[in-house]
Amino acid sequence: MPDASLKKKRPLWYDLNLLHLPLPGLVSILHRISGALLFFGLVWFLFLLDMSLASEQGYARFARYVSQPLVKLALLVLLWAYLHHFCAGIRYLFLDIDKGVDLAAARATSGLVLAVSLALTAILGWVLLW
Amino acid sequence: MVTRTVVGAHYGLRGWLAQRISAVVMAVYTIVLVVALAAIRPADYATWKTLFGHGLMRVATLLFIASVLLHAWVGMRDILMDYIKPTGLRLALHVTVILLLAGYAGWAVQILWRT
Numbered sequence: 001m002p003d004a005s006l007k008k009k010r011p012l013w014y015d016l017n018l019l020h021l022p023l024p025g026l027v028s029i030l031h032r033i034s035g036a037l038l039f040f041g042l043v044w045f046l047f048l049l050d051m052s053l054a055s056e057q058g059y060a061r062f063a064r065y066v067s068q069p070l071v072k073l074a075l076l077v078l079l080w081a082y083l084h085h086f087c088a089g090i091r092y093l094f095l096d097i098d099k100g101v102d103l104a105a106a107r108a109t110s111g112l113v114l115a116v117s118l119a120l121t122a123i124l125g126w127v128l129l130w
Numbered sequence: 131m132v133t134r135t136v137v138g139a140h141y142g143l144r145g146w147l148a149q150r151i152s153a154v155v156m157a158v159y160t161i162v163l164v165v166a167l168a169a170i171r172p173a174d175y176a177t178w179k180t181l182f183g184h185g186l187m188r189v190a191t192l193l194f195i196a197s198v199l200l201h202a203w204v205g206m207r208d209i210l211m212d213y214i215k216p217t218g219l220r221l222a223l224h225v226t227v228i229l230l231l232a233g234y235a236g237w238a239v240q241i242l243w244r245t
Contacts, residue, residue, distance in 0.1 A: 032209065035202075035205045035209075036205075036206075036209060038202075039202050039205070039206055039227075042198070042202065042234060043230075043234070046234060046237050046238060046241065049241055050237070050241045052178060053178070053179060053182055053241060053244070054244070055175075056175045059174075059175035059178060059179075060175075086157065086160065089153050089157070090157065093150065093153065093154075096150065124164075
């Protein structure tokens with residue numbers, strides 16, 4: 001039977017400043033935060049898709065709506081959330097098959113996930129929103 | 131008295147697997163959509179409507195949305211299990227998430243199959 005007292009020997013991380021986390025930890029918590037953001041963004045995505053596909057007038061309203069600066073900013077944040085979740089998720093799929101699990105590789109791929117998702121957000125954000 | 135420690139033993143395997151399969155479906159759809167958008171460059175209603183009106187695209191989008199909803203359920207379930215400890219509140223939030231996602235499924239079908 002598993003010994004419940006073993007739990008106490010696990011390393012604990014009390015530093016709540018996300019930027020002090022090791023890179024894989026930062027990617028991990030951002031994966032969770034971006035996932036939660038996307039869940040709350042779902043209703044808005046469906047609203048936008050509904051409006052844009054409803055009719056000629058709906059499409060025109062959609063085009064005007066998404067050209068507002070604040071809407072663009074919100075879409076950019078959600079785009080980052082999607083791309084970070086996407087890149088970090090692919091990293092986890094590789095970890096599942098035991099690829100990149102040693103410390104050096106785990107750190108390197110974490111940095112790669114952060115960089116690639118930010119770069120893709122900049123590129124796709126520019127192309128799609130501006 | 132039951133002294134068994136309730137850990138492991140495949141309780142989470144189905145959710146774990148669903149999370150990965152739905153992730154692969156979404157990743158493939160995302161790449162297909164980006165390529166389609168780059169090729170078609172929809173800039174007006176007619177092109178936009180044609181893109182999502184295509185039979186294959188409709189079904190692919192529905193599969194994508196189904197994967198999103200399943201993925202969102204497993205993810206939100208995990209988040210709520212981690213942070214919400216009172217059983218009643220957790221159950222209420224789980225039910226809220228399920229009802230929301232089920233509602234979104236119906237909404238998505240309406241959006242895609244509206245004439």
